[in-house]
């Protein structure tokens with residue numbers, strides 16, 4: 001079943017149009033990589049999906065619902081779990097409080113999230129603001145899981161982290177998709193790391209989707225032309 005579909009999405013920041021025609025879909029249980037060079041519209045596309053920004057043309061369907069009718073504060077209730085760019089956690093709440101504040105009914109609870117990221121269990125009583133960057137990112141992912149989403153969206157979840165921590169996060173995300181069949185939409189710069197978890201990729205260029213296909217095909221000429229790698 002198709003969980004998410006974007007059809008000819010256009011969107012603008014004031015007078016500056018950023019998206020000129022984005023088409024993509026995510027099937028139930030699928031991991032889609034949204035790729036493209038800097039400034040091509042990946043984060044804007046994620047903002048439109050999560051209702052943080054209105055689209056000016058086209059349609060977003062999620063879980064059988066026209067998302068144009070869903071206000072942003074109800075996006076989580078609709079089943080979208082966003083891990084935004086930058087590490088957004090409540091610095092003055094403890095790790096445990098951060099997780100509990102996000103909780104919605106479903107299979108993901110405090111126990112499962114701290115099993116996935118044992119470091120969060122160790123730091124349960126500490127203020128989130130005192131965690132390392134990697135731990136804060138694990139907490140941001142944990143918070144998204146606590147909402148029990150149908151689709152989790154990750155915007156550069158491992159950006160700026162040490163390689164060993166990046167790997168820890170990717171292993172956890174891979175476990176999440178294998179064990180729970182959760183659908184993911186992932187933006188990241190590392191082709192190698194995306195290659196390990198993603199089924200399919202969509203590539204954006206100047207606000208348009210210009211290529212889509214199996215993740216395994218994103219190499220050689222395609223990677224060279226659209227990603228410059």
Ligand SMILES: Nc1ncnc2c1ncn2[C@@H]1O[C@H](COP(=O)(O)OP(=O)(O)OP(=O)(O)O)[C@@H](O)[C@H]1O
Pocket residue numbers: 013016017018036037038039040041042043044045
């Ligand atoms: N808040 C904003 N106000 C005005 N223009 C913006 C804003 N955010 C992004 N843009 C513009 O919209 C376009 C798409 O940006 P977007 O952040 O979606 O790209 P991206 O693919 O996520 O890039 P990156 O890989 O650098 O994160 C760019 O031209 C960017 O300059």
Ligand SMILES: [Mg+2]
Pocket residue numbers: 042043044085155
């Ligand atoms: Mg971005």
